[in-house]
Amino acid sequence: MLRWLARPAERCLGRGGCGSGSGAGGGGDGLLWHAELKPHASGEYSFAVAQANERLEDQGQVATSPASTFVGVYDGHGGPEASRFLASRLFPNLHKFASEQGGMSTDAIKKAFHATEEEFLHLVKGTWLKQPKIASVGSCCLVGAIANNKLYVANLGDSRAVLGHRGPNGRGVVAERLSNDHNVADEAVRKEVIQQHLDDSHIVVYSRGVWRIKGIIQVSRSFGDAYLKKPEFARDPIFQQYVCPVPLKRAVITAVPSIKVHQIGQQDLFVIFASDGLWEQLTDRAAVEIVFKNPRAGIARRLVRAAISEAARKKEMRYVDMQHIERGMKRHFHDDITVVVLYLDSHKHDAQTKFGSLDGFRFTNAPADIFSPSGQTVEPTVL
Numbered sequence: 001m002l003r004w005l006a007r008p009a010e011r012c013l014g015r016g017g018c019g020s021g022s023g024a025g026g027g028g029d030g031l032l033w034h035a036e037l038k039p040h041a042s043g044e045y046s047f048a049v050a051q052a053n054e055r056l057e058d059q060g061q062v063a064t065s066p067a068s069t070f071v072g073v074y075d076g077h078g079g080p081e082a083s084r085f086l087a088s089r090l091f092p093n094l095h096k097f098a099s100e101q102g103g104m105s106t107d108a109i110k111k112a113f114h115a116t117e118e119e120f121l122h123l124v125k126g127t128w129l130k131q132p133k134i135a136s137v138g139s140c141c142l143v144g145a146i147a148n149n150k151l152y153v154a155n156l157g158d159s160r161a162v163l164g165h166r167g168p169n170g171r172g173v174v175a176e177r178l179s180n181d182h183n184v185a186d187e188a189v190r191k192e193v194i195q196q197h198l199d200d201s202h203i204v205v206y207s208r209g210v211w212r213i214k215g216i217i218q219v220s221r222s223f224g225d226a227y228l229k230k231p232e233f234a235r236d237p238i239f240q241q242y243v244c245p246v247p248l249k250r251a252v253i254t255a256v257p258s259i260k261v262h263q264i265g266q267q268d269l270f271v272i273f274a275s276d277g278l279w280e281q282l283t284d285r286a287a288v289e290i291v292f293k294n295p296r297a298g299i300a301r302r303l304v305r306a307a308i309s310e311a312a313r314k315k316e317m318r319y320v321d322m323q324h325i326e327r328g329m330k331r332h333f334h335d336d337i338t339v340v341v342l343y344l345d346s347h348k349h350d351a352q353t354k355f356g357s358l359d360g361f362r363f364t365n366a367p368a369d370i371f372s373p374s375g376q377t378v379e380p381t382v383l
Contacts, residue, residue: 030323031050031305031308031322031323032048032049032050032051032301032304032305032308032337032370033048033049033050033051033366033367033370034046034047034048034049034298034300034301034304035047035048035364035366036297036298037296037297037298038062038064038364039064040062040064040069040146040342041064041065041066041067041068041069041146042069042146042264042342042343042344042345042346043270043342043343043344043345043346044296044343044345045062045071045340045341045342045343046296046297046298046299046300046301046339046340046341047060047062047300047339047340047341047364047366048298048300048301048303048304048337048338048339049304049336049337049338049339049366049367049370050277050304050307050308050334050336050337050370051327051330051336051369051370052277052327052330052331052333052334052335052336052337053327053328053330053331053335053336054327054328054331055079055080055369056080056336056367056368056369056370057075057076057077057079057080057083057139057336058073058074058075058076058083058275058277058336058337058338058366059072059074059080059083059084059086059087059139059338059365059366059368060072060073060074060087060275060338060340060365060366061087061091061363061364061365061366062340062363062364063091063361063362063363063364064361064362065360065361065362066360067147068104068145068146068147069144069145069146069342070091070094070095070143070144070145070361071142071143071144071145071273071340071342072086072087072090072091072141072142072143072144073141073142073143073159073273073274073275073338073340074086074087074090074139074140074141074142074159074223074275074338075139075140075141075142075157075158075159075275075276075277075335075336075338076137076138076139076140077137077138077139077140077217077222078133078136078137078138078225079133079137080137080368081134081137081224082120082137082138082139082223082224082225083139084368085116085119085120085123085224086116086139086141086223087365089116089119089120090112090113090116090141090143091358091361091363092358093111093112093115093116094108094109094112094143094145095358095361096112097109097111097112097115098112098145098147103147103148104145104147104148104150104152106152106259106261109143109145109152109154109257109259110256110257110259113141113154113156113223113255113256113257114255116223117223117224117255120223120224120226121224121226121229121230124224124226124233125226128226128233128239129238132238132239132242132243133242133243134226135226135227135230135233135239135243136225136226136227136243136244137224137225138217138222138223138224138225138228139157139222139223139224140155140156140157140158140159140219140222140223140275140276141154141155141157141159141222141223141257142154142155142156142157142159142160142161142179142273142275143155143257144161144271144273144342146264146342149263149264150262150263150264151178151261151262151263151264151271151344152259152260152261152262153178153179153259153260153261153262154257154258154259154260155179155180155182155257155258156182156219156221156222156223156255156256156257156258157181157182157183157219157221157222157276158181158182158183158218158219158276158279159179159273159275159276160177160179160181160273160274160276160279160284161177161178161179161271161272161273162175162176162177162178162271162272162274162284162287162288163175163176163177163178163262163268163270163271164176164268164269164270164271164272164288164291164292165265165267165268165269166267166269170267172292173269173288173289173292174288175284175285175287177284178260178262178271179258179260180258182219182220182221182222182258183218183219183220184204184211184212184213184218184219184220185210185211185218189220190204190211192220193213193220197252200249202214202215203252213228213252213253214228214246214248214252215246216228216244216246217253219253220253220254221253221254221255221256221257221258222253222255223255225253227239227243227244227248228248228251228252228253229251229252229253229254229255230251231247231248231249231250231251234246234247234248235247235248264344268344269292269343269344270291270341270342270343270344271341271342271344272287272288272291272303272339272340272341272342273339273340273341273342274287274303274337274338274339274340275335275336275337275338275339276335277307277334277335277336277337277338278303278304278307278337278338278339280307280334280335281306281307281308281310281311281334282303282306282307282310286306287303290302290303290306291303291341296343299341300339300340300341303339303341304337304339305319307334307337308322308333308334308337311333311334312333315333317333327371338366
């Protein structure tokens, strides 16, 4: 079960591919990693990551076959364990359930999310007495899947997928959000959480400058975060002493994803999948305009640089100044940032896609830590 831990990048995941720009300095300036433009079933994609935390808590991956494409962006919190687990197990589970059902579907996605969550909670239950903090790590989870000319987008938390499609009369570009932010900063989400917990007048409180559930967490849906879903962890004296002193009577967040199915049309140009590190700095519209107006090669890297430049500008600094800030300290300026730009070039109307072996997919995973000299990645694992 512990095979989900990071593996050396030179193994190239055993299934066909590592990012060609992997390692610190992949972006040419020491601030980010990127993969060169690569093909997928419906076009091309670009991929980049910037690390702000001492340990990279974001993980990202793309898996491609001749007939389908999977994209995963996992924005961890409390540590990298949950996002790394997602990078190891979610795609194998998604492939398994889609294969069993004869193709991709919302039900297959729900089952994959549930199975991966249960696997992680099982791991937590077996290790938390020795490592209490494992019960407090979690991750936002954004997944895109293309099959049979449909784009499925599923998410937990506040990572985001934004579609760029042609504007009226084929002019310009329009940004269309394909995911829901599960963050109590949004009034509608706060109301939803309050309505679900009418017996708790302090379910959402304003703490440290933002709205938080129980004064702890901003997202209302996530992967992991066992202590916010299983009260037995939060009530345990060891956990309260070493991790979090807030006792809970029942679960306060869920791992049920929002899912949207989009029929890909001729007007659809590309989709940006990114962790909230990008969206904290750039609007949907600004990001879509950057992709629309610039060459494809290195476009994800360009978006990451635009976000870092904006974070620097807010502190009256320049992008080049960020090169001299130590990792870990960068978190005072911006979060980890993961970006995948998926171009939608071909619109296929084939019969229902049959999923072959997972070995038929080519994987590109971001490094587990972009400053690591060993250039490790997280290997998808079939149990």
